[in-house]
């Protein structure tokens with residue numbers, strides 16, 4: 001044995017050595033890189049800074065002062081606009097909201113949803129990428145120009161005007177996209193209207209009710225508001241010039257389909273005052289088919305598999321116990337697999353009930369065998385005891401005839417094969433009569449009839465009960481009132 005495995009071991013060692021040498025000899029792209037990767041996010045941010053720096057060097061305003069006057073022909077366009085901007089921002093304070101002291105500044109909000117991914121039950125959150133648009137009128141920025149009616153702003157100037165401190169009330173973590181430059185748009189109209197658009201990805205909290213999981217629907221929200229300006233300073237509205245929330249119907253989710261969404265406007269009271277806020281609510285229906293394939297169907301198959309035991313002879317102890325225990329363990333695995341993706345709270349979910357039902361059935365099949373086997377052993381002992389007593393010769397003849405007619409006696413003989421033959425041999429040896437008498441002795445028949453009775457009844461009782469469980473389960477959970485947060489759609 002050792003001499004056989006030695007060459008294989010040597011070959012493995014050699015292979016390892018060769019692979020080590022080749023790894024050292026042929027430089028991998030990682031090894032030739034100029035800088036060790038310290039982290040992807042760091043890398044991106046460094047890169048982004050470098051780009052921004054480069055941009056600043058090549059902006060028209062920077063070029064204007066660097067280049068010769070003769071090549072500045074284009075400045076007949078940039079010149080007036082630049083003067084205009086300088087005029088606009090002269091004495092402008094970005095710290096003060098437009099029209100301070102007067103009525104609140106109205107901010108029109110709308111967004112285009114690009115994707116919703118990772119709806120997580122375990123963390124009760126979802127991740128959404130969107131382009132958020134806000135527009136408001138800043139009278140200080142109204143201008144009068146014959147050359148331009150709209151000024152798109154970028155870079156440092158964009159940082160110099162007032163923008164609302166909008167935040168997402170229920171977010172856990174959000175970020176703005178910065179590749180290749182800040183995904184941001186700022187447009188100034190002649191009437192002082194400012195359009196501000198950013199692309200953000202937000203992971204927002206969504207309180208889920210999982211009582212009906214996976215036959216449930218979930219309602220999630222996205223709430224926007226100002227962090228620092230109370231509703232006497234800033235008032236949010238959904239935009240009216242077009243659909244305030246776009247792209248919601250195009251969202252593709254693996255486990256859900258979005259059935260409806262709504263937009264609401266309201267005031268929220270925080271400990272620092274009353275704030276104007278906006279809420280977008282959407283309702284998602286879980287795609288049951290996903291769980292049908294992943295959980296329910298395997299569960300049903302395991303239960304059906306446990307019924308195979310009823311068709312195996314009760315004398316085959318290792319076969320039936322092995323089958324029983326394997327199915328119980330498989331159920332255990334299925335249950336832990338499902339629970340790994342769900343929050344571990346005390347709420348009893350619909351899937352827990354179903355899995356527990358399957359578990360009980362699989363466990364019941366194992367217990368049924370214990371019962372069948374025990375009854376068989378009990379009757380066998382009784383039979384052996386009875387068989388040792390003298391048997392009337394005419395009785396043997398009578399039952400011998402019955403066997404010939406193909407009664408349950410011969411049926412059993414055909415079905416149970418070897419083990420029955422062995423039992424018959426024992427009985428024959430013990431009995432005072434001949435072997436043919438013993439084989440169809442009433443007590444002998446009782447052994448098999450009694451034992452298989454448990455199995456025979458289990459064969460129909462278990463499937464019927466399981467079918468009943470399924471029907472009751474789906475009816476109950478289908479009609480169970482959804483623990484819906486309906487108030488999210490109405491009251492605000």
Ligand SMILES: *[C@@H]1O[C@H](CO)[C@@H](O)[C@H](O)[C@H]1NC(C)=O
Pocket residue numbers: 142143144
């Ligand atoms: C803009 O210019 C026109 C004509 O030059 C003038 O009538 C108007 O009052 C100006 N508007 C503002 C806001 O300065």
Ligand SMILES: *[C@@H]1O[C@H](CO)[C@@H](O)[C@H](O)[C@H]1NC(C)=O
Pocket residue numbers: 231232265266267276
């Ligand atoms: C929010 O409060 C402000 C100030 O009290 C009020 O003018 C406004 O109508 C309220 N908005 C809603 C939607 O109730």
